[in-house]
Amino acid sequence: MTPPSTAPLISLTWTDHVTGTEGYLVVDRLVRGVSSGGLRMRQGCTLAEVAGLARGMTMKEALHFDADDTGVRYIPLGGAKGGIDCDPRAPEAYGILVRFLRAVRPYVESVWTTGEDLGLSQDLVDRAAAEAGLVSTVQAVFPLLDDEAAARRRLADAFAVTVDGIGLDELVGGCGVAESALVALDRAGVAYRDARVSLQGLGTMGGATARFLSRAGLTVVAVADVKGTIANPAGLDVESLLAARDAFGTVDRGALRPGDEELPADAWLAADAEVLVPAAVSYAVDAVKQASVRARWIVEAANMPVLPDAEALLARRGITVLPDVVVNSGTNAWWWWTLFGDIGPDADEAFAHTRRAMRSLIGTVLERAEADGCTPRAAAHALVADRLPVMAERFGWYA
Incomplete structure (x- = not known):
């Protein structure tokens, strides 16, 4: 039997046609066709860094899997990660973020669920994703939900909760x-x-x-x-x-x-x-x-x-x-x-x-x-x- 490959399933480098900035997406593994992992933005971000983070996400998901607990609804996903080599404080950062998400939109729609990571807030990612034409940064998981509308309301309500500011x-x-x-x-x-x-x-x-x-x-x-x-x-x-x-x-x-x-x-x-x-x-x-x-x-x-x-x-x-x-x-x-x-x-x-x-x-x-x-x-x-x-x-x- 051939041992499973340790190479990531998907690894791509994107170059912004406006600024020359590079961005990266690595899907390390899929479970039920879906992966999970945030999007970071920092100057000096590399493909190797994103690949390591994607493998880490595979591990995080697996560590939350309990084969004996049949009463849970959440079944862990595969691991992935995105990264953009840009200072998030730079004036051009938001435009780069929008163009990156527009370029990787097919992956977000089908296999990669993402959210905030180093250098980015969830509000900013959500705003850029909407501008890039995405319904949600986690829409790839929607087909796995029993009731998509109720699940999306639940998550939106949770993001609206604050505790002591x-x-x-x-x-x-x-x-x-x-x-x-x-x-x-x-x-x-x-x-x-x-x-x-x-x-x-x-x-x-x-x-x-x-x-x-x-x-x-x-x-x-x-x-x-x-x-x-x-x-x-x-x-x-x-x-x-x-x-x-x-x-x-x-x-x-x-x-x-x-x-x-x-x-x-x-x-x-x-x-x-x-x-x-x-x-x-x-x-x-x-x-x-x-x-x-x-x-x-x-x-x-x-x-x-x-x-x-x-x-x-x-x-x-x-x-x-x-x-x-x-x-x-x-x-x-x-x-x-x-x-x-x-x-x-x-x-x-x-x-x-x-x-x-x-x-x-x-x-x-x-x-x-x-x-x-x-x-x-x-x-x-x-x-x-x-x-x-x-x-x-x-x-x-x-x-």
């Missing part, structure tokens, strides 16, 4: 990241009040994570944005920093309190904290920078923030990396739990479901890592290797 769609991912960190603390017997946190990024994922960890009783001692690191060993006022952010997660320094310090951009790495949360860019921790880390756990809220050679060195130092494919999978899962009808458009229900699911998933990964004597990332890969053949046999690649 922040949209539910922004909060669920951070809820999942925070729960992952809390499970690690629980297993180690560390009281929340004794745990300090340092984060890179106070945007969608980082901001929500900071809120949930702070409200759980942890002390946030440092956050970093494009202007540098804001630190206070006695603890930062998370809510005031969240209220002082712009659309890209940059904090207005006028909101800082006495005792808050402004430090260099990489100072968040060396913070005196138990938990480190990279929640901004990929490749943030390399083999050199890892030497600065003093934390006990690195919780990957961003996609691919810790490079493999850095992770190996961290493991030798007794520092555990909780991998992105597990930790930040809650946002994607929440879309589908809501659309397929496993939960309704209610914040309390969404948070409770996310906490249960993420606590179970991270617990399973850590138990597998302990049993196999490996890293949590290796354990997650092993779980995916177990589940993908079952998904393929039960549901098939194509609709």
Whole structure:
């Protein structure tokens, strides 16, 4: 029997005829003919980066598949990702986004469901998608729904929910990241009040994570944005920093309190904290920078923030990396739990479901890592290797 190919199913590069900007789409795998994965925009984005993210999405979907649970409506999809090599703050960025979506429209209509990722908000993606002639960025999944109209209303209603000024769609991912960190603390017997946190990024994922960890009783001692690191060993006022952010997660320094310090951009790495949360860019921790880390756990809220050679060195130092494919999978899962009808458009229900699911998933990964004597990332890969053949046999690649 020929082993399955590890190459992506679809890989394409698009060149904008107006600016020469390149964009990329990689569909790593299909399940029932559909894949899932966001669209990012950042200067320096590459096809290799998007391919790695697409493979990560395949893993995230598979990790949320439970072959024994027949009572759920959401059946995980395949993995995909899109990327555009452009600074999202550039004046021409929106036009490029519209033209990219117009060019890949056949894929969005048939096989690729997408949404916000690094550099883009869901509102912006939705507006550009409408201008590009798309009904929805997740319309490829509509044929799999029992009641499309009801499902679309449910998702729209969920996106309209806000909690203390922040949209539910922004909060669920951070809820999942925070729960992952809390499970690690629980297993180690560390009281929340004794745990300090340092984060890179106070945007969608980082901001929500900071809120949930702070409200759980942890002390946030440092956050970093494009202007540098804001630190206070006695603890930062998370809510005031969240209220002082712009659309890209940059904090207005006028909101800082006495005792808050402004430090260099990489100072968040060396913070005196138990938990480190990279929640901004990929490749943030390399083999050199890892030497600065003093934390006990690195919780990957961003996609691919810790490079493999850095992770190996961290493991030798007794520092555990909780991998992105597990930790930040809650946002994607929440879309589908809501659309397929496993939960309704209610914040309390969404948070409770996310906490249960993420606590179970991270617990399973850590138990597998302990049993196999490996890293949590290796354990997650092993779980995916177990589940993908079952998904393929039960549901098939194509609709």
